[in-house]
Amino acid sequence: MNSWFVRIHFCFFVYIFQFICVTIDSCILHEERKIKMNNNKEFLATEPIGKLLLRLAIPTLAAQMINMLYNIIDRIYIGHIPGSGALALTGVGVCMPLIMIISAFAALVGNGGAPRASILMGKKDLDSAENILGNCFTMQIIISVILTLVMFFGNRTFLMAFGASKNTIEYAVSYMNIYSLGTIFVQLTLGMNTFITAQGFAKTGMYSVLIGAVINIILDPIFIFGCHMGVRGAALATIISQACSCIWVLSFLFGTKSTLRIKKQNLTLKAPVILPCLALGLSLFIMQASESIISVCFNSSLLKYGGDVAVGAMTILTSVMQFAMLPLQGLGQGAQPIMSYNYGAKNTDRVKGTFFLLLKASLTYSIILWGLVMLFPQVFAGIFTSNPALVIFTKKALRVYMAVMFMFGIQISCQMAFNSLGKAISSIVVAVMRKFVLLIPLIYIMPHIFTTDQTMAVYMAEPVADFIAVTFTAILFSVQFKKALAAIRLS
Numbered sequence: 001m002n003s004w005f006v007r008i009h010f011c012f013f014v015y016i017f018q019f020i021c022v023t024i025d026s027c028i029l030h031e032e033r034k035i036k037m038n039n040n041k042e043f044l045a046t047e048p049i050g051k052l053l054l055r056l057a058i059p060t061l062a063a064q065m066i067n068m069l070y071n072i073i074d075r076i077y078i079g080h081i082p083g084s085g086a087l088a089l090t091g092v093g094v095c096m097p098l099i100m101i102i103s104a105f106a107a108l109v110g111n112g113g114a115p116r117a118s119i120l121m122g123k124k125d126l127d128s129a130e131n132i133l134g135n136c137f138t139m140q141i142i143i144s145v146i147l148t149l150v151m152f153f154g155n156r157t158f159l160m161a162f163g164a165s166k167n168t169i170e171y172a173v174s175y176m177n178i179y180s181l182g183t184i185f186v187q188l189t190l191g192m193n194t195f196i197t198a199q200g201f202a203k204t205g206m207y208s209v210l211i212g213a214v215i216n217i218i219l220d221p222i223f224i225f226g227c228h229m230g231v232r233g234a235a236l237a238t239i240i241s242q243a244c245s246c247i248w249v250l251s252f253l254f255g256t257k258s259t260l261r262i263k264k265q266n267l268t269l270k271a272p273v274i275l276p277c278l279a280l281g282l283s284l285f286i287m288q289a290s291e292s293i294i295s296v297c298f299n300s301s302l303l304k305y306g307g308d309v310a311v312g313a314m315t316i317l318t319s320v321m322q323f324a325m326l327p328l329q330g331l332g333q334g335a336q337p338i339m340s341y342n343y344g345a346k347n348t349d350r351v352k353g354t355f356f357l358l359l360k361a362s363l364t365y366s367i368i369l370w371g372l373v374m375l376f377p378q379v380f381a382g383i384f385t386s387n388p389a390l391v392i393f394t395k396k397a398l399r400v401y402m403a404v405m406f407m408f409g410i411q412i413s414c415q416m417a418f419n420s421l422g423k424a425i426s427s428i429v430v431a432v433m434r435k436f437v438l439l440i441p442l443i444y445i446m447p448h449i450f451t452t453d454q455t456m457a458v459y460m461a462e463p464v465a466d467f468i469a470v471t472f473t474a475i476l477f478s479v480q481f482k483k484a485l486a487a488i489r490l491s
Contacts, residue, residue: 044122044200044337044338044341044342045122045341045342045345045347045350049338049350049353049354049357050357052338053334053335053338053354053357053358053361055202056200056202056334056335056337056338057202057330057331057333057334057335057361058202058334061327061330061331061334062206062210062330069213069217072319072322072384073213073216073217073220074092074216074220074234074235074237074238075089075092075093075315075316075319075384076383076384077220077221077224077225077234078092078224078230078231078234079384079385079386079387080385080386081224081225081230084171084230085385085386085387086308086312086385086387086390087167087168087171087308087312088168088171088230088231089312089315089316089384089385090167090168090171090308090311090312090315091164091168091169091170091171091172091174091175091231092171092172092175092231092234092315093299093311093312093314093315093318094159094162094163094164094168094172094299094311095159095172095175095176095179096292096295096315096318097158097162097292097293097295097296097299098151098155098158098159098162098176098180098292099179100288100289100291100292100295101147101288101289101292102147102151102183102186102187103186103190103288104284104285104287104288104289104291104292105140105143105147105187105285106140106186106187106189106190106191107190107191107281107284107285107287107288108143108278108281108282108284108285109136109139109140109143109191109277109278109281110136110140110190110191110192110193110194110195110281111191111194111280111281111284111419112136112276112277112278112279112280112281112282112284112285113132113133113135113136113194113195113277113280113281114194114195114197114198114336115198115280115336115340115419115420115422116129116132116276116277116280116422117129117132117133117195117198117199117260118198118199118336118337118340118341118344118420119340119341119343119344119422120132120344121199121259121260121341121344122340122341122342122343122344122345123344123345126259126260129260130260130261130262130263130266131266131270131273132273132277133195133253133260133261133262133266134262134263134265134266134267135266135267135268135269135270135273135274135277136191136192136195136274136277137188137192137253137262137267138267138268138269139269139274139278140187140188140191140192141184141187141188143187144183144184144187144188145184147180147183147187148180148181148183148184151176151179151180151183152177152180152181155172155173155176155177155180156169156173159172159173159176161296162295162296162299162300163296163298163299163300163302163303163311165303165308165311167308168308168311171230171231174230174231174232174235175231175232175234175235176235177232177235178232178235178236178239179235179238179239181239182238182239182240182242182243184246185239185242185243185245185246186239186242188246188249188250189208189212189242189245189246189249192249192250192253193205193208193209193245193249194333195253195260196208196249196252196253196258197333197334197336197337198336198337198340199258199259199260199337200337201252201258202334204252204257207248208245208248208249208252209245211241211244211245211248212241212242212244212245213241214241215237215240215241215244216237216238216240216241219236219237219240219241220233220234220237222237223236223237224237250262280419280422280427282427282428283415283418283419283427283428283430283431284415284419284427284431286428286431286432286435286436287415287431287434287435290431290432290434290435290436290439291435293435293436293440294435294439294440294443295314295318297440297443297444298314298443298458299311299314301443301444301447301458302314302455302458305447305454305455305458306455306458309389309390309393310393310397310455310458312385312390313390313393313394313397314397315384316380316381316384316385316390316394316398317394317397317398317401317402317459319384320373320380320398320402321401321402323369323380324366324369324370324402324405324408325408325412327365328362328365328366328408328409328412328413329412329416331358331361331362331365331412331413332358332362332412332413332415332416332417333416335354335355335357335358335416335417335420336416336419336420338350338354339351339354339355339417339420339421340420340421340422342354343420343421343422343484343488346488346489348485348488348489351421351485352481352485355413355417355481358413358416358417359409359410359413361409362408362409362410362412362413363406363409363410363413364409365409366405366406366407366408366409367406367409369405370402370405370406371406373398373399373402373405374399374402377394377395377396377398377399378391378395380398381394381395381398396456397456397459400456400459400460400463401459401460401462401463402462402463403463404463404466404467404470405466407466407467407470408466408470410470410473410474411430411434411466411469411470411473414430414473414474414476414477415427415430415431415473417477417481418430418477418480421481421484423480423484426476426477426480429476430469430472430473430476430477433469433472433473434465434466434469434473435465438464438465438468438469439461439462439465439469442461442464442465443458443461445461446458446460446461446464
């Protein structure tokens, strides 16, 4: 009875949240109609920054919040499967490195191509911008085919290496066998939607996610509980919903409402076009791919010191981390068209003003969420599981793992600004520093330093690495940002 009570109330919350998102969208629609956005992006250079960021960021934030629910909804329902919820949740958690890799490749192409397209739009070179769009579309299809084959035929081997135990492997394989078949939908939805947002069509970008989220939330309980499919039902609901989002995204980019359109003559891959996009997107790829590697490192180390309970808790910690990261990325995506366009137009004051406004908003959010996690960790844990032992363990782990979450606003703001300005190398450097140089070694070092509780010592690696990484990123960005602004003043 309690389990069903949780499910019913969670569904109620989700639908209320969706209603709010649609209401927000309706409120900004009137404002968008006052400015002709079809082929004229001058509003990015003329409107007050605060008003413009709000108009672009609100629907993007709504999209990321919905996307957050989209990503964690499976885990919430799976965690409440009667009898096997805790083990099923752990099994699906072991799948996360593979899912992160799929998303990372979407970021490689989409988040690399979209800022370059925005910069070219600022320079009034729409033909080159459309050439980038077409090349990125083709590249994502090629990557999707390769990933589908690798994920479908090799998932059991990967999952065993990634921390699955004999108790959880079948849950993990069942989920990935179905999820891998929808790789192309995930790739095109995530990657191509960035080109919609980069043009200033934030409302349309929000719809891309909203459509899939609504369908996923409806189908999840039907397949998982109604059809008794368990984790397979969760995976099936996800790929169906992603397919629907994909149709929406592509119909817009092939249609007449988009400023940049996918055209046949731009689909042939050209090295001078696609390689700079991949170079710029490499930093975000590294960030997301490193999350996959780090997840493997965490799971293997936690399985060693804490068993299935510790790995299951890590699934919840990763989900809560999305509460922090995705809205911050949404703010950054709202600011990206403003910064990229004005950087291309050599308007330094607006570039600078946009960044500092983004930084203030991001810090405010990360501090508030950090406070909530520190005060009410059991609430966040209880969303994902009704298992008392797992809730108690996760409560303690959350406070350790997210101890410096209040600093995330600095990291994400600087990272998004690097990409908005086309600073590929700097973006790669900070991504590599945070994950590969710091976090991965600390996962294995910390248990040997804090030997009294080696499991919690593994979780402690995250805040230690984040503190050092954010400090490094802030220093590097302050230097590079000044150089970038000085360069366009002199040009």
